[in-house]
Amino acid sequence: SAAKKDMANYLGRLEKQFTLTPQRMRMIVDSFVEVLERGLEKPEQEVPMLPTFVFGWPTGKEKGSYLAVDLGGTNLRVCHVELEGDGKFEVTQTKYRLTEEQKQGDAQDLFDFCAECLGNFVTDHFGDEDGKVELDEPIPVGFTFSYPCLQEKIDHGVLIRWTKGFGAPGAEGKDCAALFRQGLEKYKVPVDLVALINDTTGTLIASSYVDQATRAGIIFGTGCNAAYMEKIGNIPKIKDLGLPEDAQMAINCEWGAFDSTTHEHLPRTSYDIHIDETSNKPGEQAFEKMIAGLYLGEIFRLVMCELIDEGILFLGQETYKVEKHYVFDTAFLSLIESDTTDELLTVTGLFAHFFSLDTTIAERQFMRRLAVLIGTRAARLSACGIAAIVSKQGLLDEAYDPAKTIGIATDGSLYNKYPKFPQRLEEGLVDIFGEKGRSIKTYHAEDGSGVGAAVIAAMTKERK
Numbered sequence: 001s002a003a004k005k006d007m008a009n010y011l012g013r014l015e016k017q018f019t020l021t022p023q024r025m026r027m028i029v030d031s032f033v034e035v036l037e038r039g040l041e042k043p044e045q046e047v048p049m050l051p052t053f054v055f056g057w058p059t060g061k062e063k064g065s066y067l068a069v070d071l072g073g074t075n076l077r078v079c080h081v082e083l084e085g086d087g088k089f090e091v092t093q094t095k096y097r098l099t100e101e102q103k104q105g106d107a108q109d110l111f112d113f114c115a116e117c118l119g120n121f122v123t124d125h126f127g128d129e130d131g132k133v134e135l136d137e138p139i140p141v142g143f144t145f146s147y148p149c150l151q152e153k154i155d156h157g158v159l160i161r162w163t164k165g166f167g168a169p170g171a172e173g174k175d176c177a178a179l180f181r182q183g184l185e186k187y188k189v190p191v192d193l194v195a196l197i198n199d200t201t202g203t204l205i206a207s208s209y210v211d212q213a214t215r216a217g218i219i220f221g222t223g224c225n226a227a228y229m230e231k232i233g234n235i236p237k238i239k240d241l242g243l244p245e246d247a248q249m250a251i252n253c254e255w256g257a258f259d260s261t262t263h264e265h266l267p268r269t270s271y272d273i274h275i276d277e278t279s280n281k282p283g284e285q286a287f288e289k290m291i292a293g294l295y296l297g298e299i300f301r302l303v304m305c306e307l308i309d310e311g312i313l314f315l316g317q318e319t320y321k322v323e324k325h326y327v328f329d330t331a332f333l334s335l336i337e338s339d340t341t342d343e344l345l346t347v348t349g350l351f352a353h354f355f356s357l358d359t360t361i362a363e364r365q366f367m368r369r370l371a372v373l374i375g376t377r378a379a380r381l382s383a384c385g386i387a388a389i390v391s392k393q394g395l396l397d398e399a400y401d402p403a404k405t406i407g408i409a410t411d412g413s414l415y416n417k418y419p420k421f422p423q424r425l426e427e428g429l430v431d432i433f434g435e436k437g438r439s440i441k442t443y444h445a446e447d448g449s450g451v452g453a454a455v456i457a458a459m460t461k462e463r464k
């Protein structure tokens, strides 16, 4: 049929737009390395390379009882972490879904809510029958606050700008640890906020606590970001602090901002540009917007809408349900890609159930190809970022030992739940580095942000 032929034509065009050749990837890696270095050199660069004041690797022997509050992109998590030493731990957690009002409303209200949830958690876990909490000393809490913050010490952090769709006024330019502390005082929560950390740093440290091969921590969730350990001597912009040059500090790259200023390096499509221009933060997070969970479903939806407008998809049907911004969750792409039936029955069900749309088999096959294109591009772009961190540190230079693993610890739903995302990532690394790339192994760090917050809190206490 005509529609089928149009779909095939479109697919050909989309394939060209979304496919990253190994050569193109290597070019991206080269410019990425330069941008990372620039970020270490001077403040206020495109990729800010933020010093975290987390000094060096954990020993794995850190012990004790800690609380962690994790303000992610989608959920608020409160955990109690018992570090047992020897790289072992126990985690108990409660999750709270954040509403759009909380993400966009007054910032103090948001931090008050975090404090209130933590207060309830403490009462539930440490209180007696009447809900009274009596402790010898306040419980140390690590606050995983995964937005770019300028830190001068571990227990403070000035929010540079919101990302991942947050916009709560009253936080940018303010010390968010202080805002959270105000909430804790308001609710009289018997805790001591000892560290503000990024989830990437948390993942890096949590993974290193159990596996010393860890070299980077990457988040593939609502947003996308990375952290790694850098020699202080390689961070010229903090030279004035007079810290020992041979010591190490974790760097929160905030790599989602890569290519946001010049748009020279990433092959953005019209759909990526559209997402950017209609986002609450146009002109920011160019790299993240091509990779992260918040956006992949929307990219898919925008392509679909274009085909609806062209009269190619869903002929003669009411399509308004799928024409609303951000109604197509990235989890749907996972679902589409995991459908192994010949008839793509899961895809049939998805469109019928959520969008009241009938699909032809040709349409479903098109959807599947489209999901593969978008998911694969995200994984391969992520591989470019990982390759940049590996190259920057010279981990695959002549002296490298092929028997040694370069461990990349990850967390987030995109990595954990999207079919083939890890394989595509590792294939991408081999495309960039050749066989050497096989030394790089990615894996899921169990409870990265919670355990990381606890280990960092423990490391902080030891330093004092």
Ligand code: ADP
Pocket (backbone or CB within 6 Å): 072, 073, 074, 075, 220, 221, 222, 223, 292, 293, 294, 295, 329, 330, 331, 332, 334, 411, 412, 413, 414, 417, 418
């Ligand atoms: P956060 O980053 O907010 O802490 P997650 O790691 O769970 O939390 O990431 C949430 C993001 O992951 C959302 O953007 C959501 O669309 C996406 N997501 C949720 N489930 C899946 C799935 N099964 N496959 C792919 N993406 C998913």
